[in-house]
Amino acid sequence: MTKHGAVLVPEDAVVATAVAARHFSFPPPRRGDSCKKLAAQIDLGAAVMGSWLDSMKASSPRHKLMAAGAGDAEHDEWMDRHPSALGRFDALAAAAKGKQIAVFLDYDGTLSPIVEDPDRAVMTDEMRDAVRGVAVHFPTAIVSGRCRDKVFGFVRLVELYYAGSHGMDIGGPTADSNLHTAPDKAKSVLCQPASEFLPMIEEVCGALVAKVESIPGAKVENNKFCLSVHFRCVDEKRWGALAEQVRSVLKDYPKLRLTQGRKVLEVRPMIKWDKGKALEFLLESLGYAERADAFPIYIGDDRTDEDAFKVLRSRGQGAGILVSKFPKETSASFSLREPAEVREFLRKLVDSNS
Numbered sequence: 001m002t003k004h005g006a007v008l009v010p011e012d013a014v015v016a017t018a019v020a021a022r023h024f025s026f027p028p029p030r031r032g033d034s035c036k037k038l039a040a041q042i043d044l045g046a047a048v049m050g051s052w053l054d055s056m057k058a059s060s061p062r063h064k065l066m067a068a069g070a071g072d073a074e075h076d077e078w079m080d081r082h083p084s085a086l087g088r089f090d091a092l093a094a095a096a097k098g099k100q101i102a103v104f105l106d107y108d109g110t111l112s113p114i115v116e117d118p119d120r121a122v123m124t125d126e127m128r129d130a131v132r133g134v135a136v137h138f139p140t141a142i143v144s145g146r147c148r149d150k151v152f153g154f155v156r157l158v159e160l161y162y163a164g165s166h167g168m169d170i171g172g173p174t175a176d177s178n179l180h181t182a183p184d185k186a187k188s189v190l191c192q193p194a195s196e197f198l199p200m201i202e203e204v205c206g207a208l209v210a211k212v213e214s215i216p217g218a219k220v221e222n223n224k225f226c227l228s229v230h231f232r233c234v235d236e237k238r239w240g241a242l243a244e245q246v247r248s249v250l251k252d253y254p255k256l257r258l259t260q261g262r263k264v265l266e267v268r269p270m271i272k273w274d275k276g277k278a279l280e281f282l283l284e285s286l287g288y289a290e291r292a293d294a295f296p297i298y299i300g301d302d303r304t305d306e307d308a309f310k311v312l313r314s315r316g317q318g319a320g321i322l323v324s325k326f327p328k329e330t331s332a333s334f335s336l337r338e339p340a341e342v343r344e345f346l347r348k349l350v351d352s353n354s
Contacts, residue, residue: 115261197271
């Protein structure tokens with residue numbers, strides 16, 4: 001039986017263990033399930049500095065690994081609830097068979113490794129070939145917190161959709177030969193719901209650059225409709241000072257909010273728009289929004305990707321895949337450990353549809 005496109009995995013496609021039967025849920029349950037809600041964004045106006053520093057530390061893989069030092073039992077339990085998308089690939093492929101697959105990919109930490117200098121987060125030629133192969137078969141989009149033009153400069157594939165600035169700047173494919181949309185929709189998609197904030201973002205960018213220049217290693221990245229303050233190269237003893245400097249600037253801009261990603265503070269317009277909204281917009285643009293046979297696959301590694309994972313759970317369709325080497329709370333249904341596994345998964349997806 002199906003309901004709103006929710007395809008049940010055949011029994012013979014699922015590993016028959018008692019633990020897996022208890023935890024493995026595919027497709028993801030709808031909103032209201034037992035997953036814990038994530039603190040996807042932090043209200044800095046009300047948060048005490050101790051809590052903020054704890055959150056900054058939690059974004060560090062080193063700290064997470066230390067926190068997860070309870071051992072193999074915790075990791076095994078987490079893997080039971082978020083099994084490897086490679087280990088369960090046959091089950092996933094069986095659920096997607098005959099469906100309208102669309103692929104959505106984060107960039108940093110998903111297609112490229114996390115590096116100290118964000119300007120050097122270059123994807124490999126092998127990964128580019130894997131993404132290109134996926135785009136031949138399915139509508140494919142990059143959904144990133146980075147500026148759309150910068151992500152395009154890294155990926156350099158004209159057949160993709162690009163959603164930059166956490167989905168606040170969306171552009172469609174520029175290659176006419178590889179469009180997957182219906183004829184009347186075969187045109188470049190453009191969505192910029194935060195255009196009115198551009199002057200404010202530019203102003204705040206200048207103020208932040210001036211404020212954090214005294215903190216070695218801190219870097220402000222202008223992603224057009226949002227700003228990223230990277231603290232990956234900042235001495236941990238200075239994290240508190242950096243957070244205070246950022247807060248001191250934003251107190252004069254109540255229309256901007258501050259959230260946190262992986263070793264980065266994100267400044268974004270106070271609008272109801274995120275990667276989940278971008279996913280919904282792209283599905284609508286593709287004509288998949290109301291289709292019971294749509295099967296979106298979203299792969300990402302950051303807490304900002306959780307908004308997209310939640311959309312998939314709400315729809316009861318597709319698969320959310322978290323890229324992480326260690327357990328963490330997530331609304332994703334599957335996991336992959338690193339970009340190398342993402343590349344392997346994309347190749348298997350192509351092979352299964354060739």
